[in-house]
Amino acid sequence: MQAPVTHILALTNLRRARLLPAAGKVLVKQGQKVSPNDVIAETVLHPRHMVFDVRQALGITRPAQLSQAIERRVGDKVEVDDVLARSGGLFKRVLRAPVAGQVSIISGGRIVMEVDSPLFQLRAGLAGIITEIIPERGAILEASGALVQGTWGNGRTDSGVLLSLAATPEDVLTRERLDVSMRGAVVVAGHCAQADAIRAANELPLRGLILGSATADLLPVLQTALFPILLTEGFGRIPMNLAAHRILTTNEKRDTAVNATVWNAFTGERPEVLIPLPAAGSVPAESVTLKEGLNVRILGMQQAARVGMIVSLPAELVHLPNGVRARVAQVKLENDEQLAVPLCNLDVLE
Template identity: 45%
Template sequence: MIVPVHHVTGLTTVVRERLLPISGSVVARIQQKVSAGDVVAETRWAREHALLDIAHALKISPVAADALIKCQVGDRIKAETEIARGKGIFPRTVTAPRDGRVVAVGGGQVLMEVGESKMQLRAGLPGTVVEVIPERGVVIQASGGLVQGVWGNGRIDTGLLVNLMDGPETVLAPGRLDVSMRGSIILGGIIKSPEILQALAELPARGLIASSMLPALLPKAREMKFPVLLTDGFGSVPMNSLAYKLLSTNIKRELSLNAENYDRYSGAHPEVFIPLPTSSEPPLADDFRELAPGVQVRMLRPPAMGMVGSVVSIKPGLTTLPSGMRAPSAEVKLENDETVIVPLVNMEVVG
């Protein structure tokens, strides 16, 4: 049985797309070495639109107004530039209300994009540009440690990792935060208090990696200007042992924290990338792997939710569970040496 892999690994090679939301220009080139903060693409778009009714302003028909309009689609014009002028001794005029770009002309009207905004797309992780996607972005290849999460608030940033966890079951208290952590990514355990998020925003922190968070705090987490990533879920779930060990042994190392939203169709996960020097390129991370005896798995449902174990055997056919339901299952030996029967849908391969 082939199943998706949830990556928690100390050294691998990743290939990641970095794309603009709309068409723009790519400034990076093939084989360019980039750092996480380097701009790889940029674009511009209008925040507003202004509709100029030339026919109404000049008190003429739309057909007559079209003949008097001086601009064309695509023209960039400055504020107060004359758009159209009527006829007569004292002609009426229509001027551009603001700097902008003409996007449509016709029917005696002119539509302008105004209030232009600029977006710069940064690499997000240090690596090498291996592909340029025209007008949209780049593909970056990098080597290092990788920890994927289950939820992110859509932000991305980099910073030094500071550990505030004493163990996988640590609940982060507001009193643990101080000004020395400003500009850092915080490894924080279980989040139960909104004061934690507020305190991190006031520092400000560069990011938060938590094992879990109370569902009531998710709206506030989405509002944070820094990335927030949950490794294990919602509620009071301890951090799985693999993620905790890998993250807690990379303290004071520069991390790339991409808390993008999970998308089961594209395979996108919120993730922590730990850049590491390598003498040779490690193998690419497998997105799919066969579920077989000896494979490491993580439990996705209670009572062993978040625990890691190894598959002992795959049960033939359907297994009757304590609930009375019948489902494909496997025998798993957990890290506490307990052996349990788990439905295949309640586990995922990690590695």
């Protein structure tokens, strides 16, 4: 059975495609070094259009006068207050552009203008090297370092020095634990149940927050935070898995990039933390075949987030307490306890 992999690695090589959602302009070159906040490509996602009725605006009644009144041509760039059309005669009228844009259509006495919209800027999301350019869409980046992938992110990207408030995976983040010394840092904590703690982090501000879990009622606050927030386990009262906790806390005070992108099951893109390290590792696989010796994390059970190793994969179906018959794996936890866990409740850690 093939299983997706959550990468929690002390050292690895990464290859990431960073792509615009629509065609645009690529701003980097092959071989260029980039930092997490560097803009590598940009585009206009949702262009707006404005329609100007020249006949009505200038009070023109004769069709022959329209072509003389319109002073712009299709493709013309216009700035704010530039003249679009003007009438002659004793009582002159002028039609000006209220915003900057480009004339896209002139027809039937109307001018259609595409209005300049804010650019969507695609950031690198990690420190690395551009190894390939994808014309009009983005680039391929490669980097090496420690990697921790999560299950949820609020869609933001930033970087800073890593600081830990998680002496144990269960430690709770409160407003009182945040102080001015953490301004501009990426903070690791266990669980958060207080909206005030997130607001305090906004006020500092932090450059990133890595949590094991958070209560579901905090979702609106997490989504509107001004910095990236990543959950390694998800929503509920779930301690951070020991593998992720160990990597994050042992790399304290290192530069850290948090790419809290939304998990996309179709592209494979998911929220992740990269701690750049000088040595090179191997390229991780995106899926593996379940087998003995694999490190796994338990999902959706009383033992959620516990980490262990598969010691056997019985071929026969097993009756579970809920009455379902399913294939299971015998998993040996770090405290030497063994559990029979349904295969669908296992997440491979590599």
